[in-house]
Amino acid sequence: MTAWxxxxxxxxxxxxxxxxxxxxxxxxxxxxxxPGQTFRLALTITPSGGAYRTYGYILDGDxxxxxxxxxxxxMRQLPNGRYAAFASGTEAVTATCLVxxxxxxxxxxxxxxxxxxxVMPAQGDKLVASAGIEDQGFHVRRRVIPGRTxxxxxxxxxxxxxxTADGLRLSAVSPARxxxxxxxxxxxVTYQAPASFHGYDRFTCTYEDQDGHATASHVIIRIGDLGxxxxxxxxxxx
Numbered sequence: 001m002t003a004w005x006x007x008x009x010x011x012x013x014x015x016x017x018x019x020x021x022x023x024x025x026x027x028x029x030x031x032x033x034x035p036g037q038t039f040r041l042a043l044t045i046t047p048s049g050g051a052y053r054t055y056g057y058i059l060d061g062d063x064x065x066x067x068x069x070x071x072x073x074x075m076r077q078l079p080n081g082r083y084a085a086f087a088s089g090t091e092a093v094t095a096t097c098l099v100x101x102x103x104x105x106x107x108x109x110x111x112x113x114x115x116x117x118x119v120m121p122a123q124g125d126k127l128v129a130s131a132g133i134e135d136q137g138f139h140v141r142r143r144v145i146p147g148r149t150x151x152x153x154x155x156x157x158x159x160x161x162x163x164t165a166d167g168l169r170l171s172a173v174s175p176a177r178x179x180x181x182x183x184x185x186x187x188x189v190t191y192q193a194p195a196s197f198h199g200y201d202r203f204t205c206t207y208e209d210q211d212g213h214a215t216a217s218h219v220i221i222r223i224g225d226l227g228x229x230x231x232x233x234x235x236x237x238x
Contacts (some may be wrong), residue, residue, distance in 0.1 A: 002026055004042060010117045010133040019054035019087075020046045021117035025099075032141030033066075033111065037101045043075060044094045045087040045117065052123050056095075057116040058083040059132055064112075066105035066140055071098035105140045107213055112137030143168075145207060145217035154224045155195040160205070162187020168207035171214060176203040179221065191221060198224035 004024040011020045027039040047054035060081035063069070069077070074095030075085040085095035118129030145168070150158045162170040162184075170187045178201045180192040189205060201221040208214050 002040075005029060006136070007041075007113055008115055008133055008135040010115050010130045012117050012119055012128060012130040014051075014119050014121060014128040015049075017047075017049035017051040017054075017119045017121050019048065019051070019056075019117045019119050021056040021115050022046070023058070023113055023115050027138070029136040029138050032144065033101050033105075033138045035101055035103050035105045035140065035142055039099050040096055041069075041099055041113070042094055042096045043083075043085055043115070044092060045085060046092040047087045047090055047119070049119075050090050051119045051121050052125070053086045053088055053120045055084060055086045055118045055120070055127065055129075057118075059114045059116065064109055066102055066109040067111055068100045068102065069097045070100060071096075073097065101140065107140060107142050107215060109140040110137055111140070141215070142209070142213050143215055145215050147218040147220065150191070150219065150221045152191075152193045152221055152223050154193055154197055156193045156223070158191045158221070160189040160191070160219070162189065164207055168209055168215065170205060171208040172206040174204040174206075176201050176221075179223075191219070193221065193223045 004026060005028050007023045007025055007029060009022050022044045024042045025039060043056050045054050045056040069083060074093060075083050077083050087093040112134050114132045114134040116129050116132055118127040120127050145164060152158060173181055173183050173189055175181060178194050178197050181203050182190045201223060203219050205217050205219060206214050
């Protein structure tokens with residue numbers, strides 16, 4: 001059985017007539033999208049009051065160039081780029097489509113579906129529509145490099161490799177807030193903790209693949225006895 005994750009709900013009312021639009025996805029918006037990935041959207045229109053038609057729209061301009069909608073079932077793309085479906089009377093309808101994430105989608109791109117629902121009380125009447133509504137969205141991540149946590153004494157030093165296990169190469173390193181970060185010719189990264197500091201520090205390593213796509217990884221350093229650092233709480237596990 002396919003699991004569906006709600007993305008956004010919109011509603012509209014005009015006298016005795018109303019409509020609710022629900023958009024759901026087969027992927028969890030809390031998880032990143034990967035280039036080349038496919039998933040489905042379901043747009044459900046639930047009318048009330050018996051209007052001539054209740055329309056639902058997905059606004060193409062808010063989906064970004066990172067994705068393409070294909071295999072439209074129960075909906076069509078209008079000349080203005082919107083994807084539209086409608087229900088007649090009081091019978092709810094559900095339209096679906098396949099979403100394809102582009103192979104060249106830029107890392108960090110946000111895909112935020114925006115929808116509109118509207119009612120047409122009688123044939124030829126003006127459409128009474130909601131504003132564009134958005135809620136849950138997606139972000140594109142080519143890959144996720146887990147962050148690292150280091151434990152050092154004041155004045156201690158750590159060395160990190162200049163490449164990842166899957167062959168990504170180090171392309172940039174940010175400064176740390178307190179300690180000193182260095183980068184050797186072979187790409188290895190060194191971190192030197194301050195001699196008299198107790199607390200947390202951090203910096204970011206950026207890696208690239210052969211096509212130049214960048215991915216960031218965060219390094220957190222715990223230095224010394226946190227009991228000596230105001231505002232920091234040391235948790236003991238027993």
